[in-house]
C-alpha cells in the first residue's frame with residue numbers, strides 16, 4: 105500500500121451516482137506501518153476531513169471494502185490515534201456499505217497512485233490540458249518529421265515519456281509546446297514563471313521547458329502591465345486645500361504605459377478640479393511642456409484656475 109484514495113459521488117436526476125470530487129494522498133512513512141484495517145480507517149477519516157464542507161451535517165453513505173469501521177468500534181482499549189479517529193467520525197452521520205475493491209475501482213486506483221494533497225487539484229488540471237490521444241498523434245508526427253527526441257525518453261504504452269524519480273513525464277513535441285504553455289498560463293490565472301515551471305515539469309518534459317515558460321511569461325501583456333502597476337506607485341495628489349469653490353485648485357498628473365493597444369499614444373494627462381472632481385483628459389505620445397499647455401488650455405477654456413498643482417512637468 106502506498107496511498108489512500110476516495111471518490112465523492114452524488115446521485116443525479118438520472119438516479120445514477122456521478123463523481124464530483126476525487127481525493128488521494130500518499131501515505132507518510134510511519135503510516136506505511138499501519139495495518140490494512142488501520143489504513144482503511146485512515147482513508148475514511150482523511151477523506152471525510154477533506155470534504156468536511158460537503159459532508160458535515162449531511163446524511164451520506166461510505167462505501168468501503170473493509171470492515172474497518174466495525175473494527176474501530178470493537179477495539180477494547182483504543183490508543184490515542186484510534187480514539188481520535190472515532191471522535192472525528194462521530195461528528196458525521198453516515199451509513200456504511202461494503203463493496204469489494206474490484207467493484208470500487210476508482211477509490212482503489214486512487215490509492216494505488218496517490219498524488220500529494222496540496223497538488224491534487226492542479227495535477228488533475230495539468231494532465232487534462234492535453235488528451236493522451238492528441239499527444240500520441242503529435243508525438244508520432246514529430247517522429248515522422250524527424251524532430252529530435254531526447255535520448256532520456258522512452259516509449260511506454262504508445263506514449264513517449266521520460267521517467268525520473270518515479271514521475272512519468274510526457275514528452276511534448278515542439279508543435280504543442282507554445283499552446284500548452286499558453287493554456288496553462290491562462291487556466292491558472294496568469295501564474296508566475298517559477299510556479300509554472302514547477303508544476304508543468306512534474307507532468308511534461310521537453311528540452312528548455314523552463315526557458316520557454318519564462319520567455320512566454322515575460323511576453324504576456326497582462327502579466328507585464330500588472331507588474332508595472334505594482335512597481336510604479338504613482339504619487340498621490342498634493343494635500344493643498346481643500347478647495348472651497350470650482351476652479352480654485354486644479355490638480356494635474358500624467359499616467360503612462362498605455363502603448364500597444366492599437367495606439368502610439370502612451371500618456372494620459374489628467375486635470376481634476378479639486379472642488380467638483382470634474383476631470384479633463386488628454387492622450388498624447390509625449391510628456392512635455394506642450395502637453396501641459398494643451399491640458400491647461402482646455403481647462404482654461406471654461407474658466408481660469410487660481411492654483412494648479414502638479415508633481416511632474418519638471419521642464420516647465
Ligand SMILES: [Zn+2]
Pocket residue numbers: 289294295321324325326327328
Ligand atoms: Zn500572464
